[in-house]
Amino acid sequence: xxxxxxxxxxxxxxxxxxxxxRILNFRTSIANDADNAKQGKYAIYFxxxxxxxxxxxxxxxxxxxxxxxxxVEGEHDDRLFNITFWLIGIVQFIMQFIIFYxxxxxxxxxxxxxxxxxxxxxxxxxxxxxxxxxxxxxxxYGLWQWNNVMDLSDAEDPLVIEVYAQQFRWxxxxxxxxxxxxLGNVNYIEGVNTMGVDMSDKNSQxxxxxxxxxxxxxxxxxxxxxxxxxxxxxxxxxxxxxxxCVPGMVTEFGFxxxxxxxxxxxxSEVVAKTKGINKVRSAKGEDLYEFDYxxxxxxxxxxxxxxxxxxxxxxxxxEFEDWIGKQPTLAEVLxx
Amino acid sequence: xxxxxxxxxxxxxxxxSQDHKMxxxxxxxxxxxxxxxxxxxxxxxxxxxxxxxxxxxxxxxFLGPHQTDGVMNPDMYLALVTIHGTIMVFFVLTAGLSxxxxxxxxxxxxxxxxxxxxxxxxxxxWLFFLSSVIMVISLFVEAGPAxxxxxxxxxxxxxxxxIPGSGTGMTLWLVSMAIFIASSLIxxxxxxxxxxxxxxxxxxMTRLPLTMWAFFITAIIGVVSFPVLLSAALLLIFDRSxxxxxxxxxxxxxxxxxxxxxxxxxxxxxxxWFLGHxxxxxxxxxxxxxxxxxxxxxxxxxxxxxxxxxxxxxAIAFLSTIVWGHHMFISGMNPFLGSVFTFTTLLIxxxxxxxxxxxxxxxxxxxxxLNPAMLFSIxxxxxxxxxxxxxxxxxxxxxxxAIHDTYFVVAHFHLVMGVSAIFxxxxxxYHWFPxxxxxxxxxxxxxxxxxxxxxxxxxxxxxxxxxxxxxxPRRYYxxxxxxxxxxxxxxxxxxxxxxxxxxxxxxxxxANFFISIYRGEKASQNPWRSNTLxxxxxxxxxxxxxxxxxxxVHRWAYDYSKRVDPNDDDSDYLHGEDFVLxxxxxxxxEEPS
Numbered sequence: 001x002x003x004x005x006x007x008x009x010x011x012x013x014x015x016x017x018x019x020x021x022r023i024l025n026f027r028t029s030i031a032n033d034a035d036n037a038k039q040g041k042y043a044i045y046f047x048x049x050x051x052x053x054x055x056x057x058x059x060x061x062x063x064x065x066x067x068x069x070x071x072v073e074g075e076h077d078d079r080l081f082n083i084t085f086w087l088i089g090i091v092q093f094i095m096q097f098i099i100f101y102x103x104x105x106x107x108x109x110x111x112x113x114x115x116x117x118x119x120x121x122x123x124x125x126x127x128x129x130x131x132x133x134x135x136x137x138x139x140x141y142g143l144w145q146w147n148n149v150m151d152l153s154d155a156e157d158p159l160v161i162e163v164y165a166q167q168f169r170w171x172x173x174x175x176x177x178x179x180x181x182x183l184g185n186v187n188y189i190e191g192v193n194t195m196g197v198d199m200s201d202k203n204s205q206x207x208x209x210x211x212x213x214x215x216x217x218x219x220x221x222x223x224x225x226x227x228x229x230x231x232x233x234x235x236x237x238x239x240x241x242x243x244x245c246v247p248g249m250v251t252e253f254g255f256x257x258x259x260x261x262x263x264x265x266x267x268s269e270v271v272a273k274t275k276g277i278n279k280v281r282s283a284k285g286e287d288l289y290e291f292d293y294x295x296x297x298x299x300x301x302x303x304x305x306x307x308x309x310x311x312x313x314x315x316x317x318x319e320f321e322d323w324i325g326k327q328p329t330l331a332e333v334l335x336x
Numbered sequence: 337x338x339x340x341x342x343x344x345x346x347x348x349x350x351x352x353s354q355d356h357k358m359x360x361x362x363x364x365x366x367x368x369x370x371x372x373x374x375x376x377x378x379x380x381x382x383x384x385x386x387x388x389x390x391x392x393x394x395x396x397x398f399l400g401p402h403q404t405d406g407v408m409n410p411d412m413y414l415a416l417v418t419i420h421g422t423i424m425v426f427f428v429l430t431a432g433l434s435x436x437x438x439x440x441x442x443x444x445x446x447x448x449x450x451x452x453x454x455x456x457x458x459x460x461x462w463l464f465f466l467s468s469v470i471m472v473i474s475l476f477v478e479a480g481p482a483x484x485x486x487x488x489x490x491x492x493x494x495x496x497x498x499i500p501g502s503g504t505g506m507t508l509w510l511v512s513m514a515i516f517i518a519s520s521l522i523x524x525x526x527x528x529x530x531x532x533x534x535x536x537x538x539x540x541m542t543r544l545p546l547t548m549w550a551f552f553i554t555a556i557i558g559v560v561s562f563p564v565l566l567s568a569a570l571l572l573i574f575d576r577s578x579x580x581x582x583x584x585x586x587x588x589x590x591x592x593x594x595x596x597x598x599x600x601x602x603x604x605x606x607x608x609w610f611l612g613h614x615x616x617x618x619x620x621x622x623x624x625x626x627x628x629x630x631x632x633x634x635x636x637x638x639x640x641x642x643x644x645x646x647x648x649x650x651a652i653a654f655l656s657t658i659v660w661g662h663h664m665f666i667s668g669m670n671p672f673l674g675s676v677f678t679f680t681t682l683l684i685x686x687x688x689x690x691x692x693x694x695x696x697x698x699x700x701x702x703x704x705x706l707n708p709a710m711l712f713s714i715x716x717x718x719x720x721x722x723x724x725x726x727x728x729x730x731x732x733x734x735x736x737x738a739i740h741d742t743y744f745v746v747a748h749f750h751l752v753m754g755v756s757a758i759f760x761x762x763x764x765x766y767h768w769f770p771x772x773x774x775x776x777x778x779x780x781x782x783x784x785x786x787x788x789x790x791x792x793x794x795x796x797x798x799x800x801x802x803x804x805x806x807x808x809p810r811r812y813y814x815x816x817x818x819x820x821x822x823x824x825x826x827x828x829x830x831x832x833x834x835x836x837x838x839x840x841x842x843x844x845x846x847a848n849f850f851i852s853i854y855r856g857e858k859a860s861q862n863p864w865r866s867n868t869l870x871x872x873x874x875x876x877x878x879x880x881x882x883x884x885x886x887x888x889v890h891r892w893a894y895d896y897s898k899r900v901d902p903n904d905d906d907s908d909y910l911h912g913e914d915f916v917l918x919x920x921x922x923x924x925x926e927e928p929s
Contacts, residue, residue, distance in 0.1 A: 012840075020781060020847045027857035029776030030864075031707045035783075039706035042787060043714075049791065053798055061802035064823050066738075074738070081735055088725035095692065095721045102699040103714055106635075107706060114636040114897040114914065115701035115905050118929050124644045127693040131686050138732060139682050143675050145734035150671035167498065167589070186588035196588065229589040230492040231601055233666065233741065237807035240738040242666050246601055247491060248585025251668035276823040289819040296818070298741045298809040300485045301492060302499045303410040307817035 033109050040107030047100035054093075063276055066237050067269035070293065070314070071255035074240030076145045084138060152254045158222035161213070163295070163310075164195045165225070165232035165245040167302050170295060170310035171195050172213050176206030176329060186228060196228070197330060205331040208324065213295065213312040215257050216320035225251045235298035236312065238264075244299055257314040264314075265291045352462075354454030357877050359461050360440035361772055364765070366461075367432020368846075370468055374423035377416045379839050384408050386832035388814035402480055410813040414483040415501050417811060419475065421486030422509070426516055427471065429619040429757045431464050431523075434558075437622060437764050438527050438551045440772065444870035445545050447536025447887050449880040452529040456522050463519035467512045474508035482509035485811060487608060490583040490601050494576050497590045507576070510569050517566045524555035524562070531555075536869070538889035543918070545868050545893040546632075546639060549646050550625020553653045554618050560657060561614040568607035575599070605667050609660035616753050617656040621649060623760020624691060624720075627713040629893075630767050631695055633866045634710035635702030636914045638894035638929060641694045648687035648694075655684045665733040666740055674733045681731035685724070692721050703897070703914070707864070708782025712763035715790045716756050722794075723752025726801065741811075744804025747797045755793045762786075762845070769852065770859030774875045777856060781848040785841060792838025796831050803827060865915045867893050872919060887919045895929055902927075 031039070069078045152158070160175040162184070173195055175181045182197050182204020189196040197204050215221055225234055227245035234253075235242045243253040264270055270291050277289045297308035315323070353359060380399070383392055384407075391406030402412035439457065443450050451457045474481045483501030484493035488509070496503040531544075531552045544552075571582040575596075583604045584596035632639040639645060661669065661677030695717045704710065726748040729735050739745065762785075769777045803824050808815055815821040815828075862871035869889070873881050895916040901907040911920065922928060 016844070017847075020844065020851075023780045024778055024848070024851055024855065026780065027776075027778070027855075029779050029857050031705050031710075031779060035779065036704065036706045039711060039783065040704075042783075043706075046787065046790065050794060053794065057799055057802055061799065061827070064802060064827075065805040066807050077734055077738055080732065081729065081738075084729050084732065084735065088728055092722060092725050095696070096718060098696055099699070099714060099718050099721070102696065102702075103704060103706070106699060106702045106704050108634075108636070108703045112703045113905065113909075114703040116638065116897050116899050116902065117640065117697075117701065118638040118894065119641055119643075123697065124641050124690065124694075128686060128690055131689040135682050135685060138728065139679055142678055142682075142732040142734045146671065146675055146678065149734060149737065150674070186586045186593050189588050189593070229587055230495070230498050231489050235741075235807075235809060237738065242737050242740055244667050246668050247587050248598075248600060249602070249668060273823065277819060280822045280825060281819065286819075289822065291820075294818070294820065296807075296809060299489070300414065300811045303414070303813075305414070306410065306812035306814055309818065 031108070036107040036109065040104040043100045043103040047096065050096060050100075051093075058089075063269075063272050067264070067267060067273065069238070069240050070257060070259050070264060071239040071241065072258050073149050073255045075258075076141075076148060077240045080138075080141050080145055083141070087134065087138075149255075150253075152222055152252055155220035155222065155254065158220040158254065159216065160222050160224065162195070162224045162226065163213075163234050163245070164228065165234065165297065165301075165308075166194075166228035167230065168297070168304035168308040170211070170234075170297075170308065172210050172310070173197070173330075174208040174210070174324060174327075175203075176208055178203055178206055181224065182207050182330075184226065189228070192333060193330075195226075199331070199334060205329060207330045208327045209330055209333065210327065211310070213310060214320055214323050215312060215314045216317040217257050217260050217314055219317065220254055220256045222254045223252060225253070230301050231299045232297050232301050232308070233299035235296045236293065237296070238293050242298060260314045260316060261291070261293060264293070352458060354450070354458045355877075355879060356439045356443050356451050356454070356457060357772070359457050360436050362461050363431060363435030363439060363464065364772075366465055366468055367428050367436060368849075370423050370427040370471075371432065372842075372846075373472070374420045374428060375839050375842065377420040377423075379836060380408065381413055381416045381420070382832040382835045384413055384814070386829045388816050411480055411483060411500055413813040414485070414499065414811065415480045415505070418483050418485055418488075418501070419471070419481050422482070422513075423471065424754065425486060425615065425619065426513070427464075427468055429753070429761070430520065430615070431516070433619065433757060433761045433764075434551065434554060434622050435461070435464065435523060436761075437547070437626060437768070438523070438555070440768060441547055441870060442527055442530050442551060443534070444771070444873060444881060445548050445868050446531060446534060446539055447869050447882075447889065448530060448534035449882075449886070451526050452534060453526055456526050460519045460523040460526065463515050463522070467516035467519060470508055470512035470515065474505050474512065477504040477508065479503045479505060481505040487612065488572070489608075490572060490575065490604050491587055494572060494584060495587070495589060495594075507573075510573055510576075514566060514569055517562050517569075520558055520562050524558040527551060527555040528559065536886045536889060539918075543889060543892045546628035546642070546645055546649075547622075547625040549649055550621045550628070553649050554621045554625075557614045557621075557653050557656060558618050561611040561618075564607055565611035568604060568611075571607075572604065602664070602667055602669060605664050606660070609663045610657075612663065613660040614656045616749070617652055619753050619757045620760075621652070623716060623757040623764075624649075626760045626764040626767070627695070627716050629868070630709050630713045630763050631698050631717075632894055632896065633767075633864050634705040634707055634713075635698050636705065636896045637698055637702045638896055639694070640697040641690070642892065642894060644690055645694055648690045651687040652684060655680055655687070659684065662731055662733070662736070665736045678731060678733040682728065684731075685728060688720075688724050692717060692724070705864075707766065708777070708779055708786055709763045709767035711783070711786045712759045712766065715786065716759040716763065718790070719751045719759060719793065720756045722798075723748055723750070723756065727752065739804055739807075741809055742804035743800050743808050743810055746810050747800035747804060750800075751793070751797050755797065759790075762789075765849070767864065768870075769849075769856075770863050770875070771870055773853050773856070774859050774877070775852055775856030776859050776863065777852045778848050781844050785844045785848065788841040788844070789838055792834045792841065795834030796838065799827050799831055865913070867895060867915050867918055869918055872917060889918045890921045891916065891918055892929055893918055898929070
C-alpha cells in the first residue's frame with residue numbers, strides 16, 4: 001500500500017515536472033481576454049466547490065460538535081454562540097458569493113470600460129454603521145454573559161473544590177465540612193501529600209483529596225485552580241468552562257452542573273455522537289465508548305500534554321452526599 | 337547621486353549590497369527558504385495527526401533521534417509546531433513580507449533614490465540572516481529545538497526539566513529572536529524615516545499609494561511593539577540563566593522545590609501579547625496594502641474609498657495595540673480587564689469590514705484583468721472575510737471560554753493571517769516580479785498555483801473549525817488518548833491530504849519563480865499598465881532608480897479609467913488610456929480625484 005503511495009508520488013512529480021517545463025516554453029505572462037474569460041469561469045466553479053464544502057461541513061459535521069451546555073451558566077454561551085454563528089454564517093455566504101460572482105461578472109474584456117467610481121460617503125457610512133450596530137448587540141450580550149460567568153460572589157452555599165495540575169495529572173480537593181480549603185504550598189509536597197497541603201492549618205484537616213471529580217447536579221461549584229510546575233489549563237468543554245492553572249497564584253471559575261452523567265448519556269446529541277464514535281471504535285476492534293464528562297489540559301505543558309485528563313461524574317445531590325461521606329479526610333489519609 | 341559612479345564588486349553588489357532593490361531580493365529569498373522549512377514541518381506533523389501510530393520512512397529520515405521506528409516523539413511534535421509557528425510568523429510573514437516589499441517599493445513608489453540609510457538597511461538584512469541561521473541551527477541541538485509553543489510561555493520555556501526543548505534549543509530561540517527584533521526595528525525605523533522625508537516633489541501624504549500607507553503604519557506598529565517583546569525575552573533569559581524570578585514562582589518539579597519566588601507567568605503573557613497581537617497586523621497590513629494596489633490596477637478602477645482605507649489602516653493599527661488581552665481571557669487576569677479587551681477587540685471588526693466592503697466595491701463594474709496576482713488578491717479578500725468573521729466568536733470573552741486554544745482558533749488565525757498574508761505575498765511576487773528581475777512569471781503556472789492553493793487552503797482550514805467545535809485542544813500530539821475524539825479521525829485524514837497536496841503545489845510556484853528569473857519573458861517597462869512611480873523606472877536596475885532627475889508627482893495613484901465626463905460611463909478616457917501615471921500633470925480644468 002505504502003509502496004504504491006510512493007510510486008504514485010513519484011509519477012506525480014515526474015508528470016508535473018514534464019508539464020511545468022512544457023508550460024514554461026510558452027512565455028506568456030499577462031492575462032488576455034481569453035484568460036479572463038476562463039479564470040472568471042473558474043471563479044464560479046470554485047465558488048460551487050466552496051459552497052458545497054461549507055454546507056457539507058455544516059450539515060454532516062454537526063454531529064461531532066459538543067452537545068448542548070451541561071452547565072446552567074453555559075446556556076447563555078450557547079445562545080450567544082448561535083446568534084453569532086448565524087450572523088457570521090449569513091455574512092460569509094453573502095460575501096463569498098459577491099466576491100466570486102463579481103470576479104466572473106466583471107471579467108475583463110477589450111470592449112469594456114471600468115466605471116470610474118472612487119468614493120461614496122453614503123455607502124461607507126452604511127458599512128461603518130451597520131457593523132457597529134450589530135456589534136452593540138454582540139458586545140452587550142457578551143459582556144453581560146461574561147460577568148454572569150465570572151462573578152462568583154453571589155452563589156449561595158457553593159461547593160468549593162480545588163483543582164491541582166502537575167505534569168501530567170490532575171488532583172482535586174474538596175473543602176470538606178468546614179467548607180474552607182486549607183492552605184497549600186509546594187514546600188509541603190511530600191509522599192502522599194501530593195498537593196502540598198499545609199496540615200498545620202486547621203482548615204486542612206477535613207479536606208478530601210481525590211483523583212476523580214464528583215459533582216452534585218444543580219449546586220454551584222466554585223473551582224480554585226493551582227499548578228505545581230508549569231502552566232496548565234483546566235478545560236471542561238461540556239460545561240463551557242476553562243481556566244488556566246498558574247504556578248504561584250490561585251485562579252477561579254464556577255458553574256452549576258445541569259445534567260447528571262446518566263441524563264447526559266440519554267441526551268439525543270450525545271447518543272448520536274456516541275454512535276458515530278463507536279462505529280469508528282468497533283471498526284478498529286476497540287472497546288465501546290460511553291459518554292463521560294472530562295477535564296482536559298488545554299495549555300501546552302510538555303510531552304504528555306495530549307493525555308492529561310480527569311474524569312468528572314455528575315450525580316444527584318443525595319448520591320453526592322453519599323459518595324463524599326465515604327471519602328477519607330486528608331488528616332486520616334496522612335495519619336496512616 | 338545617480339551620476340555618481342559606483343565601482344561594484346561581486347561582494348558589494350550581491351552580498352553586502354546597500355541597494356534597496358538587492359536587499360529586497362535577499363529578504364525574499366531568505367524568507368522563501370525559511371518558508372519551505374516551516375511548510376515541510378507542517379507536512380510532518382500533519383502526517384502524525386492523520387495517522388498517529390503509523391510508521392513513515394520520511395519521518396525516520398528527517399527526525400533522526402527524535403523518532404522511534406518512523407513515528408515522531410511527542411517532544412518533537414511540540415518542537416515542530418513551535419518552530420513552524422515561529423518561522424512562519426516572524427521569518428516568513430514579517431521579515432519575508434515586509435522586508436521584501438517595504439524595501440523594494442518604498443523608495444520606488446515615493447520617488448526616492450534609495451532608503452534613508454542604505455547602510456542600516458544592509459545591517460537590517462544581515463541581522464535577519466544571522467537570526468535565521470541561528471534559528472535553523474537550533475533545530476540540530478541534541479535535545480531538540482524550542483518546544484514550548486511559539487508563544488513560549490514560561491515556566492515551560494524556562495525549565496529544561498519540564499521539556500527537553502527548553503534547554504539549549506530555547507536559548508538559541510531567544511538569541512535568534514533578540515537579533516531578529518533588532519533587525520526588524522532597524523528596518524522599521526528606516527521605512528518610517530524614508531516615507532516621511534524622502535518623498536519626491538508633489539508626493540503629498542494624501543497621494544501615497546495604499547501600499548505605502550500600509551507599510552508605513554506597519555513600521556510604526558513594529559517600532560511600538562517589538563521592543564516590548566525584546567524586554568520580555570531578556571527577562572526570560574535572566575530567569576533561565578541568572579536565577580531571577582520575573583515569571584516564576586512556587587514551582588515543584590522533578591522532585592524538588594525550585595528557589596523562584598514572587599514572579600508571575602501572567603506578566604510574560606502581557607508582555608508577549610503586547611507584541612503578539614499587533615504582530616498579527618504587522619503581518620496582515622502589508623498584505624492588505626499590496627492587495628489594495630493590485631486590485632485597483634487589475635480592476636482598472638480607482639480603489640474605492642481611498643480615505644476610508646487609510647483611516648481603517650490607522651484605526652486597525654491603533655486598536656491592535658490595545659487588544660492584546662483577548663489572548664488571555666482565561667489566563668487568570670481580572671475579569672474586568674477581560675470586558676475591556678472584549679470591547680476593544682470587537683471594535684476591530686468595523687475597520688476590517690470597511691476594508692472588505694471597499695475591496696468588493698472596487699471589483700464592482702470593473703474591467704478585471706485576472707492575472708495571477710489579481711487572483712491571489714481576490715483570494716486574500718475571500719480568506720480574510722472567512723477568517724475574520726470567526727474572530728467575532730473568539731473575541732467575545734464569554735464564547736472564548738468554551739473554545740479557547742482549540743482547533744477553532746487554529747483555523748481562525750491560519751485563515752485570517754496565515755493564508756491571507758501568504759496570498760498577499762504571492763500576489764506581490766507575481767505583480768512586482770518584473771520590477772525585481774526584469775522578467776515576467778509564467779501565467780499558466782500562476783493559475784495552477786492559485787487554484788490548487790486556495791482549494792487546499794479551504795480544504796484544510798474550513799473543516800478544522802468543526803474539530804475545534806468538538807472541543808479538541810490544539811498542540812495535542814495525538815487525540816487517540818480521548819475516545820471522545822475518535823469520530824474526527826477521518827476529518828484529520830482529509831485535512832492532511834489537502835495539506836500535502838497544497839504543500840506540494842508550492843513547487844509549481846518555486847519552479848515558476850526560479851526558472852522565470854533566467855528564462856521568463858522580458859518585461860516591458862509598465863507591464864500591468866499601472867499608475868505608480870515604480871513603473872517609470874527603467875527595467876534594468878540602476879543605482880538611484882531614475883536616470884536623471886527624480887519624477888515629479890501631480891496626482892494620486894488611482895486615476896484608472898478616468899473619463900472626460902465623470903458622470904458618463906460611455907465617454908472617452910480623459911487621457912486616452914485607462915491609466916494615468918502619477919507623473920502626468922493635470923489637464924487644464926481637470927479635477928484632481
